[in-house]
Amino acid sequence: MSPINNKTKKKPELGFGEKNYHKAVRFINRDGSINIRRRGLPGLGNLDIFHWFITTSITKLLVVIVSSYIITNLIFASLYYIIGSGHFGGIDSATEFNKFMSLFFFSAQTLTTLGYGHVFPIGNAASTISAIESLMGLLSFALATGILFGRFSRPKADLLYSNKALIAPYQDITALMFRITNKMQYELIECEASVTMVYNDTNTGKRAFETLKLEINRINFLTLSWTIVHPIDDESPLKNLTLKHLAEQDAEFIILIKAINDTFSQNVYSRHSYKAEEMVQNAKFKPLKQEADAKGKVYITVNDIHVYDEVR
Amino acid sequence: MSPINNKTKKKPELGFGEKNYHKAVRFINRDGSINIRRRGLPGLGNLDIFHWFITTSITKLLVVIVSSYIITNLIFASLYYIIGSGHFGGIDSATEFNKFMSLFFFSAQTLTTLGYGHVFPIGNAASTISAIESLMGLLSFALATGILFGRFSRPKADLLYSNKALIAPYQDITALMFRITNKMQYELIECEASVTMVYNDTNTGKRAFETLKLEINRINFLTLSWTIVHPIDDESPLKNLTLKHLAEQDAEFIILIKAINDTFSQNVYSRHSYKAEEMVQNAKFKPLKQEADAKGKVYITVNDIHVYDEVR
C-alpha cells in the first residue's frame, strides 16, 4: 500500500499526465523552466523567431545582430562588386581587395542610412540596389526596436526561493514550509501561491497529484519575505511521511506563484520545485533581520532567506 | 421529434443567433476564424488599417511596403522633375530619363534619410520638398516599427487539434473526445476549455445551442497533450445519437480554449470546430509517446496527436 495519504476526491489537473517513468523525473527545473520537450512537429512548425529573440540571452542576441550585420554587408558588397566598382564614385581602387572593402563599407553606410557620400552610386543598377538596401536597413532596425522593447517590457517575476524546503514543528503539529522573496526593485502585489505534490502512486503504478492546503495562500505585498506553510494535519497527504518515503516515491513539490508587477500592472508568474534531496526534516527558518532606522525606514536582508536552524 | 436530448434549462449564449439556414453552415472555420461577414456599413466604416497590417500575411505586408516605397518615390521624383533638375546639384543630365532616374534615387535617399549628398537640392523649392519628404520618411518608419512590433507581440495561441473528434467507449459509458497540444515553444498555462454544440432543432425549426459538460475543463500546464472529454451520460444531449443524426441536424461542435502565454503573461484564445464528417465513432486515441531520457528530461512526440485505433 502506498504510504501517501490520498484522501482528496477531486484531483487537481496539472497537465503533466499520469505516466509513471519508473525513474527519477522532475517536471519543473530548479530555475522554473518546464522539463518537457515537444518534438515531432512537421517542418519548422514549432519555431517562433520572436519568442527566441525575446527569451534568448543578451550575448546570443548580440552575436546574431552583429553577424547578420556582417553577412548582410558581405552580400550587398558582393552585389555591388558584380555590378562593378566603376558604377560608384569615390572608390579606393588600388587593388581588387581595396575595391571590395570600399564597397563593403559603402554597404554599411547605406544599411544604417549613414550615407557619408564620399562613396556614392552612379547609374541605375547601383542606385537601385542601394535604395533597396536602405529600405531593408530601416525595416531591420524597426524590428530591432521591437525586439529590444519586447525584451525589456516582458513581464517577469524574479523570485528568490529558499534553497531548502523544511519539515518542521509548527504550532502543535508539523508543517512543510519554504520561503520566497522578491529579488528586484519593483514591488510585487496581490501575490498568490499554490503547491502541488507529484509522486508515483505505488497502488496504481501511475503518477499521482495532490494539492497541498496552505495556511495562507495570498498576501497583498511581497516586500518582505513570505514563508509558505502547508500544515501536516490529519487531512494532509504528507501525514506520517519521512523524506525517505518521499524519495522512494520520487515526490516533487511543484510551486506556482502568481503576482502583479506594480510598475507595469502586469500579471507575472513564477515556478519552482523541490524534491526530497532539497528538503530538510527537523529544521526551522531563522527569522530575517528586519529593522527600522532612525527615520522610520524599514530594511530587510534578503540573502539570509536560506538560513535555517536544526531542531531537536 | 428531435432526437437531440435538450434537457438543460439555461441556454448558453454564443451570439450566433437562432436562424436556421436550411443548408449546411459552419460558424467556426477549421482554422479557428469566424465564418460570418458583416456588411452594409456606410463608407469605409468597417475598415481598420492597423488591424489589417497586424493580421495580414507577411507576404502581403511586404508587397504593400515595397509598393508604397516605389510609389512615394515616383511621386516625389515627379515633383522634383517639375521643379526642374537645374535646382539640384550632381544630377546625371545625359537624357531626360537619366534626369528623372537621378531624381528618383535622390528621393529614395531622402525618404530613408540616407542622404549621400552627391545629389543635393539647390534653392528653396527643392529644399522644401526634400525637407517634407524626410519628415514623411521618418514618420512612415515610425509607423512600420509599430506595425512590426504589433505583429510580433500579438497574443496568439497556436494549438494543434486532432484531425478527428472521436466517440468512444469511456469507462462504463461512451464519451466525445478530441485532443489538443501546443505547437509552439512558449508554454501555455491555466488552460480552460468549453465545448458548445450548435444544431438545427427539428422541433422549433431554429438553430439551438447546448453546452457540453466536460470531465475536466481546466489544466495548469498544456505541456503534453490534453484529451478533452465530454462523457455521454444520461444528461448529455448526445445520448443515443449517431453521427448520422448529427449530420442530419447539421451539428457543429464549437470549441473555445483560453490560456495564458507564459512568456508574455498574455491571455490567448483559440477556437476550433468539428462537424459530423470530422468525427469518428468507435475509435480511441492512441496514447502519445512520452519518455524520459537518461538525464530525466521528458519528451513527447506531438505529431502523433491525430492517431487513433478502431474499437470493436
Place this chain on the structure above:
Amino acid sequence: MSPINNKTKKKPELGFGEKNYHKAVRFINRDGSINIRRRGLPGLGNLDIFHWFITTSITKLLVVIVSSYIITNLIFASLYYIIGSGHFGGIDSATEFNKFMSLFFFSAQTLTTLGYGHVFPIGNAASTISAIESLMGLLSFALATGILFGRFSRPKADLLYSNKALIAPYQDITALMFRITNKMQYELIECEASVTMVYNDTNTGKRAFETLKLEINRINFLTLSWTIVHPIDDESPLKNLTLKHLAEQDAEFIILIKAINDTFSQNVYSRHSYKAEEMVQNAKFKPLKQEADAKGKVYITVNDIHVYDEVR
C-alpha cells in the same frame, strides 16, 4: 410619490453622485464620452501630454508634428545664423535671406539625420549645435514612434448602437430593448452588458440609480447583432411607466459594454446612453438580414440595426 418603482435594496454605485441638477443633464454623451469636467487643480496638474497625443484626432496630431518641425528648424536656423554663416561650408550667400534659408534647410537635414553634406558645419560652435540637434531629432522621432504605436494599439471597441431604444411587447409582458453590433473587422468575444437607469427621485429630491435586470447579460461572440432586453416585469422600476414619466424625471439609461478584442486579447469598454427623446414606445426591431451563400459563408447587413416597426 415618484412613479418609479424602486424596490431594490442594494443601490448600484455608478459614481455620479446624488445631486439633482434641477435641469436636464446627461452623464454619458451619445458618443460614449463622460459629460463631466474636473477643474480647479493647481497649475498643470491635470495635463497628461501622452494622453492627449493618443486620444486627439489625427488632423490635430499632424498639425502639432508639422508645426513643431517648422518651429524647431526656425530656432536652430536662428542659432546657426547667430553663430554666422561663415562657419558653414556650401552656404548660398547671395542675400541674407538666402543665407538664412540655407541654414534653415541645413537644420532640417540635421534634425532628420538626413545629412546630405553639401552644407556642413565648420568649427566647434556650429558642430556642437548640430550634434545637439541631431540627438534631439532622434529622441523626437523615438517619441513619435511611441505615440503612433500607442494610438494604433490602443484597445478600442467601436460599437454601433441602434438610434432608438424601444419599449415593446415581449413574450407575455413588455420590455426595454436596444441593439448593438460591432462596426470593425476584428471580433469581439466574451461580451458583457449592464444597464443602469439614472433619474430624479421626486420623493427624495435626489438623483437615484437603478440597475436593470437583463434577460441575457453575456454572449460569447458579438459577430451578429445583439438585442439587449430588460423585461419590464413586476420587479422592474419601469413597471407602468410611459416615456412622458421618464422625460419628466430626466431619466437616462446608461449602458456599459465590456468585451475582449480577439486580435489583441485586450479588454475593451464601450458606453452609451439613451434619454426619453431617444426612445420609442410600441415598436419592435426588424430582424437583421442574415443569409448563407452557396459556400456556407454567412452574411449580415449591419446598417439595418436601426430599423424598427410600429406595433399596434
Place this chain on the structure above:
Amino acid sequence: MSPINNKTKKKPELGFGEKNYHKAVRFINRDGSINIRRRGLPGLGNLDIFHWFITTSITKLLVVIVSSYIITNLIFASLYYIIGSGHFGGIDSATEFNKFMSLFFFSAQTLTTLGYGHVFPIGNAASTISAIESLMGLLSFALATGILFGRFSRPKADLLYSNKALIAPYQDITALMFRITNKMQYELIECEASVTMVYNDTNTGKRAFETLKLEINRINFLTLSWTIVHPIDDESPLKNLTLKHLAEQDAEFIILIKAINDTFSQNVYSRHSYKAEEMVQNAKFKPLKQEADAKGKVYITVNDIHVYDEVR
C-alpha cells in the same frame, strides 16, 4: 489590555510581517511608495536597468542620455585619434585639439547616422570603427524608443487623496472617512478600495492587521470625488477609539485603490496611508461644488477635496 477591538477571526495578510518596531514606523509613504528596502543580495542581483529607466525622473533620464552621448563620442573620437587623423578626409588639422574636435564631431555624425560626409573615413581601420559606431547608434536609439514608449504607456493612477482622514458623525453612528478624486484627464472606471489598519497590539507585542469594512467598496466611474466610508459600528476595531489611542499604538491606515484606466483598458493601482497625525476627529467634509452649465455639461472643482468643517 489593548483598547483596539479585534474581533475578526480571519486575519488579512498584507505581507508586512508581525514585527513590532518599538518606534514610529510607516509602511506606505504618503506618495504611495512602500517604505521598505531589500538589501543584502549578492552582486547586482537587484538591479533592473529598465525599471530604473522607466521610473526615474525625466531630468535624471535626460542627464543619463546626454552624458552617454558625450562619453560615447569621446571614446570613439579617441579611437579615431589613435588610428590617426590621416585616415580621415576633410579633417581640420590646424592643431592637435582641432583634429580631436573634428573627430569628435565626426563621431557624433556617425552615431546619429547623420553622416554629412565632409569628414569621412579612409581605409579599413577607420571605416570599420565607424561601421561599428553607426550600428551601436541605431541599437541605442532603438533602446531609447523602447524606454520612451515604456515611460509614456506605463499604467498609472494619479489620484488626489484628501489631506486628512476624518472621524465624523455619520447617520446614527460615527465613521472614518476620506476622499479621493482623479487628477488626470483620462477616466478611471471599475474602481475598488480596501482599507487595512496596522497597529502595535499591546497584548501580543506584535504588529497586528485589521481590514476595515467599507460601506461601499466599488464604484463604476471615478469622475466626481469618492468619499470612502468605514462605519464605526459594534464590529469595527475602531469602536470607542480616539486619535490618542491610535497614536499610542502607532496605527497606520493603509489604502489600496484598484481601477481601470479607460484610455488604455489597463489595471492601475494606487496606495496611500494615513497615520493619527493626519486625522481629524469631529469634522465633516464639505460637499464638492458640482454644477451643470446651460448646455447640461457638469463641472466639479476638485481642489476643494481637502476642505472640511469642524462639527460640535
